[in-house]
Amino acid sequence: MNKRTAADWCVLRVDLSRGTSSISKQNAKFLGGRGENHAVLLDTTPILPLSAGEAPLVWASGPLAGTGFPGASRMQMAARSPLTGGIGSSSAGSDFALKMRLAGFDQLIIVGMAASPVYLVLESGQAWIRNAKEIAGCSVSETDRWLRSREGSMISTAIIGPAGEKECAAACIMFDMGRAAGRCALGAVMGSKNLKAVVVKGKGEIAVTDPVQFDETVARVLKKIEASDVLQAIHRLGTMQVSPANVEPRCNFQAGVVSPEMNEQLNHHAFAPYYVESYGCQGCPVRCGRRYRVSKGQLAGMESTGLHANSVTDFGTRLGIGDPEAIIAAHGLCNDYGLDIDNTSGVIAWAMEAFQRGALNLKDTDGLTLSWGNTDAVLALLPQIAQRRGIGALLASGCVHAAAELGHGSEEFCITVKGQELEEALRPYKGWALGVVVTERGGTHTRGAPVLELGGEIPAEIAGRAGLPQISLEASTCEGKPEVVVYYERLHAVLDSLGVCYFISDWMDPGLPTLEDYSEALSATCGYDTRAEELLLIGERIHTLGRLLNVAYAGFSRANDYPPSRLMSSPIETGDVLSKCEWDRLLDHYYDLHEWNPVTGWPTHQRLVELGLDGYKWALNHKLEGLG
């Protein structure tokens, strides 16, 4: 195999129906990662129905992935989401991106469906489709062990568990067992294709343009990481100590303020006795991952890898559980069944409220008392959901579908954005709320939501970078928030396309690497002369692709950019509520900054032309015809 350069973009297309594959070398138009994935989906017309198994599932790394650049370890996955009907987009760290690139591939397009379970092996510029009948129905850890015994221990794996095989709405793809491409039901897309796993073997090499400049850039970035108090704290304690202080989505967002007792039960000190070790993704010095184990009592032996702040929200406050052992156990079970924790706990929270209000009863649940804080019931529900057994058959489709089937007013308890379960507490943080709700993937804080706002304010430096006067912005005000959200949307689009983790950016701390550093890294690795402002523009183009896909796939419009009605109508203890009037003003300004149509929330034809995206205008026309 010829030596590859970091600038190469080598695409492997696998047709599982025909058992064939083809390789093409191209120039990446949108850097890589998310940008290239979304471009592939927009280039795939006509739009195929979700049920056919023919629709493409696209995986990509990025030009910095696997170079040893700190945090450049991300894989991006995209497909039409069976949960939201819109764009499904998700990402994960691990060693996978590096080994996929060393195996000779930057992007993987999977179309068609296999007749029986298979797995895919990528090695030395070639791809094999192999029989996976023996591991059908197996858990993620069983599958990983089986694959390593056959393919060698130096592989990286991406696996679906029983939840993916059963096409659950909460099914995720697990990378090297401990990292999840969680949201948007992409595990279910893999399951619909009968694709149990993808294995990569990294034997090749990647050349860079300027090794000396690369070393200098990396040394500077490492110094910034070392100097960041935020990352030092995460390095020591994981992400649990950065979760919002006292406001959490308690009991399916019916309440917000967490009692001092529960705070005590669930803060990082409470987890310390169960700590086993920390771990990190390829190329990352931060190692935010944490492994916990319960060694005594009823849950002895339960273990969880990758417990983060959202794990505590998901299986703690959201379900009224104040027990670290239960959270460790629930998280560990989700990992092994291939269930995303956010979506799974969301649908369980819905079921608990349905039980609380009488829409579900003991007969429906086969005797499980779905009361708040009932750990045993939650642990019993997880396998039922993953295997679509008992009440799990109802919950496996996600709360919106479950509520449509159940009725009895249970639609009211669906706390979702664009049909996907919401995990984040939104009320006190206006920029965070806007960023979470307007994402194309259906909620989630991984697009424009400023995580720094959870600390009480957005620092002045960030306001400056978003084009505002250099004054810090308080969490509770709306002023300047759309600007900050738009800035981070573009930054994240760039990071997702380069293959870099958000933690190594000014999303976490103003002192961490900025677009200038990424511009330099790109120049050293690929020889591109792309200045920071140009990167921001590319970020805008990539972000726009996601919007276009949502319009084409689902017709999502302004109406889908509002928070769940509970957050806008029922105040919690603090009195916080996201008012409609305030939200309308935020949205108007947000669309205005993007130069999108304020009535539809869609990119305008004119803006598409200005961004050089007029080739994708069909996405708007397609839906206009459909609505007409």
Added chain:
Amino acid sequence: MTGRLIVEEERCTGCTGCMLACSLAKEGTFSLSLSRINILRNEEVADFRPRVCVQCLEAPCIVVCPVNALSRDTQTGAIHLDQETCIGCQQCIDACPYDGVRFDHSRGMPLICDLCGGSPSCVEACRFPQAIRYEKEVDKR
């Protein structure tokens, strides 16, 4: 003697940053198989054990080499490979008690750590977890 690499296994995160920095410094490319360092790993329990050349005082690799292709660099104290002389017999790899030597199959030659002339790239890449340190002026080993 000027120095050697010290590894603290329990600090290793398995991130492979040292391996990629090594292959970039010595081969000009990012490659796991062309790195002088190898991280033995067990993903299931996150057990990572970097294997590096520890620059033994009485180095078995030098002793065992049938053609005397390996020698001690008097300037840096690091083991030096004479690529012209090496016949690729891999006896140095078998002789190393620390799994510290790897083989480049494409060139048919061992990958010998030369401590980057006294400023090892792997140490720079590992500055955060500090699983690999460079210790200067060691008299005994």
